[in-house]
Amino acid sequence: MSLLVVGSVAFDSVKSSFGESGRILGGAATYFALAASYFTQVRVIAVVGDDFTDKEEQVLVRRGVDTSGIVHEKGKSFFWAGEYGENVNEAKTLDTQLGVFGNFDPQIPEKFKDTKYLFLANIDPVLQVNVRKQLPTAKFVGGDTMNYWINGHRENLNHMLKEIDALLINDAEAKMIAGDPSLARSAQKVLAMGPRALVIKHGEYGATVFFRDGAFGIGHHPFRAPTLPIEKVTDPTGAGDSFAGGFMGYIASQDKLTREVFKRAMFYGGVMGSFAVEAFGTERLQNLSRKEIDERYAAFRELTHLE
Amino acid sequence: MSLLVVGSVAFDSVKSSFGESGRILGGAATYFALAASYFTQVRVIAVVGDDFTDKEEQVLVRRGVDTSGIVHEKGKSFFWAGEYGENVNEAKTLDTQLGVFGNFDPQIPEKFKDTKYLFLANIDPVLQVNVRKQLPTAKFVGGDTMNYWINGHRENLNHMLKEIDALLINDAEAKMIAGDPSLARSAQKVLAMGPRALVIKHGEYGATVFFRDGAFGIGHHPFRAPTLPIEKVTDPTGAGDSFAGGFMGYIASQDKLTREVFKRAMFYGGVMGSFAVEAFGTERLQNLSRKEIDERYAAFRELTHLE
Numbered sequence: 090m091s092l093l094v095v096g097s098v099a100f101d102s103v104k105s106s107f108g109e110s111g112r113i114l115g116g117a118a119t120y121f122a123l124a125a126s127y128f129t130q131v132r133v134i135a136v137v138g139d140d141f142t143d144k145e146e147q148v149l150v151r152r153g154v155d156t157s158g159i160v161h162e163k164g165k166s167f168f169w170a171g172e173y174g175e176n177v178n179e180a181k182t183l184d185t186q187l188g189v190f191g192n193f194d195p196q197i198p199e200k201f202k203d204t205k206y207l208f209l210a211n212i213d214p215v216l217q218v219n220v221r222k223q224l225p226t227a228k229f230v231g232g233d234t235m236n237y238w239i240n241g242h243r244e245n246l247n248h249m250l251k252e253i254d255a256l257l258i259n260d261a262e263a264k265m266i267a268g269d270p271s272l273a274r275s276a277q278k279v280l281a282m283g284p285r286a287l288v289i290k291h292g293e294y295g296a297t298v299f300f301r302d303g304a305f306g307i308g309h310h311p312f313r314a315p316t317l318p319i320e321k322v323t324d325p326t327g328a329g330d331s332f333a334g335g336f337m338g339y340i341a342s343q344d345k346l347t348r349e350v351f352k353r354a355m356f357y358g359g360v361m362g363s364f365a366v367e368a369f370g371t372e373r374l375q376n377l378s379r380k381e382i383d384e385r386y387a388a389f390r391e392l393t394h395l396e
Numbered sequence: 397m398s399l400l401v402v403g404s405v406a407f408d409s410v411k412s413s414f415g416e417s418g419r420i421l422g423g424a425a426t427y428f429a430l431a432a433s434y435f436t437q438v439r440v441i442a443v444v445g446d447d448f449t450d451k452e453e454q455v456l457v458r459r460g461v462d463t464s465g466i467v468h469e470k471g472k473s474f475f476w477a478g479e480y481g482e483n484v485n486e487a488k489t490l491d492t493q494l495g496v497f498g499n500f501d502p503q504i505p506e507k508f509k510d511t512k513y514l515f516l517a518n519i520d521p522v523l524q525v526n527v528r529k530q531l532p533t534a535k536f537v538g539g540d541t542m543n544y545w546i547n548g549h550r551e552n553l554n555h556m557l558k559e560i561d562a563l564l565i566n567d568a569e570a571k572m573i574a575g576d577p578s579l580a581r582s583a584q585k586v587l588a589m590g591p592r593a594l595v596i597k598h599g600e601y602g603a604t605v606f607f608r609d610g611a612f613g614i615g616h617h618p619f620r621a622p623t624l625p626i627e628k629v630t631d632p633t634g635a636g637d638s639f640a641g642g643f644m645g646y647i648a649s650q651d652k653l654t655r656e657v658f659k660r661a662m663f664y665g666g667v668m669g670s671f672a673v674e675a676f677g678t679e680r681l682q683n684l685s686r687k688e689i690d691e692r693y694a695a696f697r698e699l700t701h702l703e
């Protein structure tokens with residue numbers, strides 16, 4: 090089934106201990122769409138400037154992504170420059186230029202109104218709610234957010250949390266929303282604020298999904314998927330968005346939302362995140378084979394599988 | 397088979413957000429012995445002062461632990477006072493008094509010389525090597541260490557690493573020994589220094605075992621065991637030692653060291669660590685039932701089990 094992502098399509102410039110990327114294609118919706126494209130048909134809604142040319146668009150088109158929802162405006166695309174030090178879990182932002190993204194007002198075109206799976210990447214929660222309301226027949230809605238909205242736009246964020254089925258955030262964000270240093274308690278507090286499922290991404294330790302009691306009819310026990318220890322993390326940018334793409338993409342590809350589907354989605358999320366960090370930008374996500382994905386999935390399973 | 401632990405038997409005083417413990421029984425060897433006692437016969441070598449009375453000894457004796465290797469000396473037992481703030485992964489040390497532990501010179505009595513499984517808890521690596529050499533027929537030797545020895549006694553530590561089969565440390569210690577910010581690379585570097593297996597404990601994220609190529613004839617793929625997200629971490633003291641006790645205890649209880657045995661040992665380690673933190677000191681480890689342990693083991697398995 091079709092999966093729609095609304096978020097940033099942008100340019101990045103990344104420095105890490107493995108070198109410098111130069112100006113490359115980036116953005117949450119880009120990572121998400123590429124990762125999800127290995128599982129289902131993906132549609133993108135975003136805004137870009139004059140610097141986004143056919144060359145960039147073809148990166149998505151080659152993966153079968155429907156780019157007709159990308160609005161072209163006069164000006165520059167969103168740009169982010171960052172640097173990763175010894176701790177690859179923390180990026181130092183060197184430059185941010187919103188460009189045309191500053192006036193992003195996503196509208197779902199008529200032809201996308203049949204979309205059943207929706208992912209609201211990290212944008213203003215007011216826009217996230219607007220988009221969600223334009224798609225009342227969506228079956229499953231996932232969303233992301235970040236510290237900027239948690240700290241400065243709390244009422245809007247609280248509203249957004251009531252409009253989504255699954256929130257995908259990291260440890261620090263979960264604790265920040267809950268105002269609690271305990272991850273386990275934070276999970277329960279965030280679930281009480283709206284989403285039926287909460288996926289907390291632990292970086293190199295994997296990710297855990299927590300459920301509200303009886304959510305989706307699949308009980309309330311949490312489930313954790315690992316990631317393989319990676320020696321060469323070239324560029325951690327987009328790992329979380331790639332996780333979300335693998336996760337939502339796999340769910341959208343399945344007829345029913347069972348506990349097993351959720352579990353496998355968590356593993357596929359980890360798999361796509363682990364590929365994303367192996368090269369600068371979206372390079373690794375552009376040319377994967379299904380065989381590579383299946384082999385890593387099997388390796389992840391073996392990593393924690395007890396007879 | 398008998399499992400011998402050499403390390404501290406001590407008193408602790410712990411403050412956490414759940415209250416204050418008062419002066420209670422602690423020490424790495426104590427936590428280890430209690431956790432391991434649910435799987436195999438345990439022997440302890442330690443030194444204590446006059447303050448260690450029959451009341452404390454009975455805590456171990458009631459769990460079937462052989463305490464005849466605990467040497468009583470004139471003076472005070474090792475004492476540690478600490479406080480856990482909002483971040484339960486970091487203790488603030490308020491007081492340390494070495495007492496008779498300052499002259500600890502562990503000797504293995506003749507009757508313990510048939511021991512096949514040995515755990516060298518966190519003590520001076522010179523003493524760890526001395527003990528290991530007194531037990532040349534040991535089948536499997538595990539060891540622990542800490543930042544103090546890593547930074548200040550490097551040559552002795554390097555020697556110790558060549559004398560053990562499995563090193564059990566946490567993320568920060570692994571990176572410190574390797575001098576590398578990447579956990580995956582650090583694991584390979586530490587393995588190259590001696591141990592055939594390296595168990596890295598990730599706190600609330602579980603633990604991963606890395607193997608040297610072909611170690612124990614069970615390949616080189618790592619294996620990760622999770623821990624359940626715990627909402628009420630009353631006292632994290634001894635969690636790592638309890639992990640080690642469950643891990644080594646289970647291995648000592650099995651005839652052969654297969655990959656499946658190693659995997660289950662990792663899970664049992666996580667199980668015992670998770671019980672330890674639920675109450676102050678060793679309280680929770682004193683009165684567990686095999687049923688409680690098996691139920692939590694099943695819950696841990698379900699947490700990551702993919703069909």
